[in-house]
Amino acid sequence: MCVLKLKPAYKDYLWGGHRLVDRYNKEYDGEILAESWELSCHPDGKSVIAEGPWAGKTLEEYIRAEGKGILGENCRRFRDFPVLIKFIDAKQDLSIQVHPDNRYALKHEGQYGKTEMWYVVEAGPGAFLYYGFQREISREEFAQRIRDDTLTEVLHKVPVQKGDMLFIEAGTIHAIGKDILIAEIQQNSNVTYRVYDYGRVGKDGKKRDLHIEKALAVTNRVPLVRAKNSYPHVADCDYFTVDKLNLDGKMMDRMEGCVSEESFVSILVLDGEGTVACGKDGEQRVTYRKGDSLFLTAGSGRYVVEGRCDALVTTIRSQSAPVRIGIDIGGTNTKIGLVDVHHRLIDTVSIPTKTERDPEDVIADVGKAVQELLDLNHIPLDACMGAGVGMPGTVDRENGCVRYSNNIPWENVPLAEELGKILPVPVAVANDADCAALGEAVAGAGKDVSDMVMVTLGTGVGGGVILDGKIFSGRLTGGCELGHMAIYEGGELCTCGRRGCLEAYASATALIRDAKRAALADPDSLLWELCGGEIGKLDPEMVFAAAEQKDPAGMKLTDDYVRHLGTGIVNIVNLFRPEAVLLGGGISAQGTVLTDRLNSCLKAECFGGEHGQIPEVRTAKLGNLAGMIGAAALLVMEG
Ligand SMILES: [Zn+2]
Ligand SMILES: [Zn+2]
Secondary structure (H helix, E strand, O other): OOEEEEEOEEEOOOOEEOHHHHHOOOOOOOOOEOEEEEEOEEOOEEOEEOOOOOOOOEHHHHHHHHOHHHHOHHHOOOOOOOEEEEEEEEOOOOOEEEOOOHHHHHHHOOOOOOOEEEEEEEEOOOOEEEEEEOOOOOHHHHHHHHHOOOHHHHEEEEEOOOOOEEEEOOOOOEEEOOOEEEEEEEEOOOOOEEEEOOOOEOOOOOEOOOOHHHHHHHOOOOOOOOOOOOOOOOEEOOOOEEEEEEEOOOOOOEEEEEEOOOOOEEEEEEEEEEEEEEOHHHOEEEEEEOOOEEEEOOOOEEEEEEEEEEEEEEEOOOOOOOEEEEEEEOOOEEEEEEEOOOOOEEEEEEEEOOOOOOHHHHHHHHHHHHHHHHHHOOOOHHHEEEEEEEEOOEEEOOOOEEEEEOOOOEEEEOHHHHHHHHOOOOEEEEEHHHHHHHHHHHHOOOOOOOOEEEEEEOOOEEEEEEEOOEEEOOOOOOOOOHHHOEOOOOOOEOOOOOEOEOHHHHOHHHHHHHHHHHHHHOOOOHHHHHOOOOHHHOOHHHHHHHHHOOOHHHHHHHHHHHHHHHHHHHHHHHHHOOOEEEEEOHHHHHOHHHHHHHHHHHHHHOOOHHHOOOOEEEEOOOHHHHHHHHHHHOOOOOO
16 A cells, blocks of 8 residues: 555544534534544544555554554654644634653653644634743743733734744643644644643533643743744654645646655645545555545655645654764863754863874864763764864864964864764864854854854953854954954054054953053052952952942043943944844953943944944853854854
């Protein structure tokens, strides 16, 4: 058999309607039909084969008889049948709910977690659904709002219309609103944690159970900032890939495809009628009409859909390697992190770089440490998408080569090539400050914007420019050196040999230099007390502490410092007009003391004043983890 027509399992949940019977050809006698499980091997409701020699048997029985091979190579990694496909007719609001991810569900529920996608087949005027939070809320607030029935006030309400697609990752709070008919493709799971049910009672006259503790444990309480991009598919994730098939019956009335050995093909017909032929010379042919579910077994080869057809086509692709290795090589230590698809660190390790050795030895040690960290976490190397490396100095990103590094004495080291020999995965290399900026952009203080600049205030002044989610460092090797823009022609001597660079005024080194001068000029300054009379011990914190205590020298130093840094940042804004400017490095620990004043400075001095949009200056969030996270993100940065 290469094409099977399936009959669904029915569910009469109290919020359902009758449209699936009235308009989608479902043969069902009851008053309410909430869901029809159109492709299911789930124990709670299995699809049954409708026609042919196997008529009346469940799809599961068929698979057991024919072997799992008919699901395709890509389904081998699933313990159970991978997906569950349904129609859902919500006449009333569904409960507000959340589903756990695999990790939680397999451990606590013995079945898969649930990532799902909704395709809106019909929606009444004013129809909406809830999808995630409007803002980040604490676990306490979440629990409190469940208790006082005010949860909907903080949920993100999305108006929907026919044809909309929503991708609901496990852990996302959601609810389907009334007057919506949805086609749902989800992981094969029936685990739902209800958090609010509008106080309704079930058929037994009792309120349905809520699962608040579990929901609190699995819900992602952070708002979704970017919608998942599945281009060119309708939806695409490790669990399923969904495409749209449109044949209008006139301009397009025939589609020919191939069911490969890799995956079965499921066709859920939303509208239309026609035939599907499959096998050699199309020997097997079934008719379809609106509401039908067809299943084509893997390896069936050519198939032809003819007629008028508006359908969702679901397949299973190979798993996109979920783990990325992020490496931040520094002058003293090298930090290695395993990073998941959400840019979260799974585990980290730090090893001494020992730069006095040959580059080959340093690289060999890094490779070994990565392998040990993977072993420790039971992650096979082939589950890794690759390794990203951040490296101080001038990096040729295209060739993964370190042209020159100052603090690590390397010249023309083919880092990507060498590391690739030890770790046979793709390796990407970039400047470490660029990596830190990218880390903040994907997982830190710049997560909500696509254009941002990070300025790092450390021993020197470094930085990275992120435009449209990507590192901007120019096409030519050499990079963007924000710290070496001159803010005073002929000013203080900079480490780069020029005079008047931002670094010569805004680095910690520069601030300490100025503080020494100020202390020597003012014997009464509080700075002397703070450094215990030893001027060599002055540091930036002391300068800010003196200013806070209204010491005139300290106040002048911080005023000058903010003015210099502000001038540099205004220049950056005038060049790139990013959505945010992030401050990193030691001095950024001053937090709002610094950012408040810089924000006023930007308002006053950026080109166009209030006629333009002024970006916000923020403090970076990830500290010294940004480099690793950003290095790992090199692997998924497009372009
Ligand atoms: Zn759900
Ligand atoms: Zn310079």
